[in-house]
Amino acid sequence: MGDLCIIELRANESARRTADRPHVPLTPDEIVADACEAAAAGASILHFHARDPQSGRTVSDPAVIGDVAARVRQQTGMVIHPTLGGPGDQDPARRTLHIAQLRRDPARRADLVPVDFGSMNFDLWDADARRFRSDHRVYLNPRGALTEVLGRLRDLAVPVVAVCWSVGQVRTARRFQEMGLLERPFWQLFFTGPEMPDGMAPTRTGLEAMVEQVPAGEPWSVALWGADALELATWAIELGGHVSTGLGDWRYARLGTPRNADIVAELAQVARGLGRTVASAYDARELLRLPDVGTAAPHDPSISQGAHQP
Numbered sequence: 001m002g003d004l005c006i007i008e009l010r011a012n013e014s015a016r017r018t019a020d021r022p023h024v025p026l027t028p029d030e031i032v033a034d035a036c037e038a039a040a041a042g043a044s045i046l047h048f049h050a051r052d053p054q055s056g057r058t059v060s061d062p063a064v065i066g067d068v069a070a071r072v073r074q075q076t077g078m079v080i081h082p083t084l085g086g087p088g089d090q091d092p093a094r095r096t097l098h099i100a101q102l103r104r105d106p107a108r109r110a111d112l113v114p115v116d117f118g119s120m121n122f123d124l125w126d127a128d129a130r131r132f133r134s135d136h137r138v139y140l141n142p143r144g145a146l147t148e149v150l151g152r153l154r155d156l157a158v159p160v161v162a163v164c165w166s167v168g169q170v171r172t173a174r175r176f177q178e179m180g181l182l183e184r185p186f187w188q189l190f191f192t193g194p195e196m197p198d199g200m201a202p203t204r205t206g207l208e209a210m211v212e213q214v215p216a217g218e219p220w221s222v223a224l225w226g227a228d229a230l231e232l233a234t235w236a237i238e239l240g241g242h243v244s245t246g247l248g249d250w251r252y253a254r255l256g257t258p259r260n261a262d263i264v265a266e267l268a269q270v271a272r273g274l275g276r277t278v279a280s281a282y283d284a285r286e287l288l289r290l291p292d293v294g295t296a297a298p299h300d301p302s303i304s305q306g307a308h309q310p
Contacts, residue, residue: 005276006242006284007267008045008081008221009038009260013248014058021251023259026051028064032071037261038246039076042268044284045112046072047081047244060085062098066108073107077281079290081112081161084149092148096156103156111290112187113153114161116141117176118169120198124226127194143172150181159290162188165199170213185218187288189244193225202227204235211239219287225249233267237274243267 011034017024025034028050035046050064051057060083069080082102085095102109122137153160160182162173170190176182190210192199200206202224214220221242224232228250233243245267246260255262268278279287 003275003277004279004283004287005237005271006045006219006221006279006287007043007264007271008047008242008244009035009043009264010223010244010246010248011035011038011046011048011260012051012246013049013225015248018251020253020257021247022257024247025260026056027053028068028071031068032075034260035068035072035078036075037259038264039078039281041261041264042271042278043078043260043264044279044281045079045081045244047083047114047246047248049083049248058083060098062101062108065098065110066102066105069102069110070105070107077285079111079281079284079288080109081114082110084113084115092145092152096149096152099153099158100156103158110158111285112161112288113158114163114189115146115149115153116163116165116169117146117173118165120165122196122198124195125197146176147179147181150176154181157291159183159288160186162186163191164188164210165191165196167200167209167213170210174213183289185215185289188214188218188220189223190220191223191225193227195226202232207232207235207239211241223249228252228254230266230270234270234274237271237276242279243271 011031012024015021015024017026025031031048049058050061052059065082072078073080099110099113119141120139122139123132123134126133164170164173177184190200192202194202200210219242221244222232222236223244229245236243246263252258252263271278
């Protein structure tokens with residue numbers, strides 16, 4: 001399955017709906033419809049931040065997350081990757097509570113859960129003003145809290161996405177793997193952005209430095225917040241990795257006012273052009289060694305995204 005390329009949709013994150021980004025899905029119905037469109041275009045994993053149907057604010061409500069998960073899983077078979085509890089909450093029990101509650105229902109459970117593998121300064125850089133927009137924001141992920149979060153997720157049998165912003169965080173994830181708190185292999189997401197200097201350099205050599213730390217055969221992906229991910233995604237595809245992006249990370253104005261499916265379709269075309277087969281949801285589950293939850297769409301080679309031409 002080495003030629004498979006997984007495209008993960010990062011549907012909404014904390015993005016607001018604006019004139020130049022009018023199609024950010026916010027309500028559960030919108031997220032479900034958007035995910036179905038993206039799946040048809042080639043996405044096999046859905047990462048989303050649940051929003052309150054009335055206010056649109058991000059929530060960790062298991063009822064909202066479970067509703068989206070059940071409907072998307074039933075209609076597309078996509079791998080479901082909701083967010084962990086907010087980074088401002090340092091209590092491991094609270095951060096994982098909704099994951100534990102969802103775990104009780106195979107139709108509504110999370111297939112993957114993201115965990116950031118280190119603390120870092122989180123002040124955004126303003127390139128035009130040549131200054132940081134703040135000088136006090138710190139994203140805390142102390143190793144004691146990570147140990148407890150990972151232990152809880154291991155006990156729940158929920159696979160982890162190791163989110164790594166730097167080479168040091170990739171190396172840290174390896175240490176937690178040696179401790180028995182991460183599966184072998186596990187899904188790794190290399191995350192960065194031009195406004196986040198604590199992240200890896202968004203260059204090919206920066207990406208290669210991250211990939212160098214990954215044992216052969218272990219799956220990894222890239223995400224770029226605050227900029228167009230096409231170039232970084234192309235490098236990842238060339239290097240044998242996978243891609244994660246969507247309107248949650250950037251507006252993609254060069255495509256007009258795209259829907260998430262438009263962004264996915266472009267990446268699928270790039271992957272095929274570079275000789276990779278776009279993974280179906282079934283393919284992604286096999287590649288990531290995810291358990292069959294009983295409601296994933298059955299594999300049919302005739303409808304595999306890899307069988308379609310752009």
